[in-house]
Amino acid sequence: MIRFILKGILRDRSRSVLPIIVVSLGVFLTVVMSSWMKGIFTEMIDMNANFTTGHVKVMTHAYADNVNQIPIDLALLGVDELTQNLQKDFPNMEWVSRINFGGLLDVPDANGETRAQGPAAGKGIDFFHNPKEIERMNFQKSLVEGAVPKSPGEAIISYEFAEKYGVKLGQEVTLFGSTMNGSMLFKTFKVCGTIRFGMTMLDRGAILIDISDAQLALDMEDGSTEILGYFGDGKYDKQKATETIQAFNSKYNHKDDEFSPEMYKLEQQAGLEEYLAMADGMVGMMITFFIIAMSIVLWNTGLLGGLRRYTEYGVRLALGEAKGHIYKTMIYEAILIGMIGSVLGTAFGLAASYYLQEVGVDFSAVTKNINMMLPPVYKASIFPSLLYIGFIPGLLAMVLGNALAGFAIYKRKTAQLFKELEV
């Protein structure tokens, strides 16, 4: 019977072309949008993990409560021992210390007085001993000129800052601010490189120095604002992260001591939990909207088809075919058309997703004034469930649309058939 229906679909194209186009278009859009959204969210998660959150992060409870203010006076102390314990307890993860700080970057004139100055976000990173950090922070691609710090007293500053204030490689800049103890911070660094991350908040003003320099300047001996943990395979795993933080916090966190270390997973930071929930919700909403919209369109297509095939169904009923059988063949037909449309839509959708995965769309001009950490180029990401994420809704929408339209058959009265058929 399937072969018979298939022949009908192929030979009478007027009954199949429009539904196939509608289904494949819907499936195509679902696949492309799903892969693109997944790509954007994955990129943003990776970017946040690499720059800010880690897959898990250890901070003091007091620091975490005020993390937006970067309160370095509430930073972790005894970091060396804590890192050793982390390496022992979670050997499959990499642990890195970083120091975040804020301050004023001051450019001196020949007399050592202020020539120009601007606020700067600072980071102390292990440049000297951990090449993975250089890779993780994408320094090789982000460096506009110069190199990463190789010896004490060297710093990378943001390219925009350097351009705006005419700072050249080899020149000195002074970091002014407060140390961990609240003392005045005055530390002069030689500019060894300029950097452009493509992220407005960092590009306006940033200074990156080795963590040992940061500890010295900020009176943070054996201290850091955070210890970041990364899974060995480099991919974030929510389940593993949950298990890791539970194991750590039960051992090291003391609720009555605001300076005891506490571990947080990626989505517990920087409002990412709501963000990720929103991402999941948006994909679900998009698919639901697609099914409803497509069903309505295909219902209408089915009704039009029903009108066009009014005589055919009449003849079939007159010949003695049961209404249920006609309805069943309509549904089989819908399944076949839905499958053809879904296969085509999925294939084209995957092809377009692959293009977006490799090339992406550059939104840097639009996002240049946004302070969030956003990637400049939005790329798609192909994942296994794309094979059915559009296929199933495409099939469902077609079947649902035809099932609704097909009810008209049950309203036909055999007694009036000859009149209707004008025999």
Next chain:
Amino acid sequence: MKKTQLILLSFCILTGLSAQNAIQIIEKVDANMSSKNRIVESEMIIHGKRNSRTITSRSYSVGDQKSFTEYLSPAREQGTKMLKLEDKLWIYSPSTDRTIQISGHLLRQSVMGSDLSYEDMMDDRKLTDVYDAILVGQDTVDGRKAFLLQLKAKVSDVAYDSRKIWVDTERFVPLKEELFAKSGQLLKRTTLSDVKKTQGRWFPTTMIYKDMLKQGDGTEFKILSMKFDQEIEEYLFTKAALKQ
């Protein structure tokens, strides 16, 4: 009709008297707190969340336009100098031999982790020059009777839009102050005590500043010695003096 006019007239007279009394009170406060020039040696105890630090300094000031401060201890701060000329502020660091000018929103930053901002340290103008005052009542602060005044800024370049100030009724020195933003939010609370008479004027020698937007137990500011109307060399108020 006559009754209403009488009430209105009484209200105007009372309000006028209250404002006049208030102005007289803050003029007396200014007479105590402001001087032609002064040299102050002080100790600032900053109570942080983890530890407390004591910083000593010596300040020279002339009117409300010039001041020069040198930090004496601890070793980390020793030799750091600050120069204020009108609305400009420079800080000199001996470790880097750099002079940095502080301006704009940075003036609202904390000085050495204390509850005082650079702006607080810079603004030494007379209350009568900056605020309109109304006497709102009387109160008791640490067992001393005090006038309670409500001050409202009459100039725009002021750090705090309004203040509540409790003034000792006999000595005319502030005993307590609450400083508010334009929104009405309480930003800082100061209590002043250990009032001593120096060169004919009453002056509080211990002040506790509490930044209400910051955690911690506040900053104690103790005056160790104070001299008014001294000979201060003009050279001190130049950028060259910072590097001396």
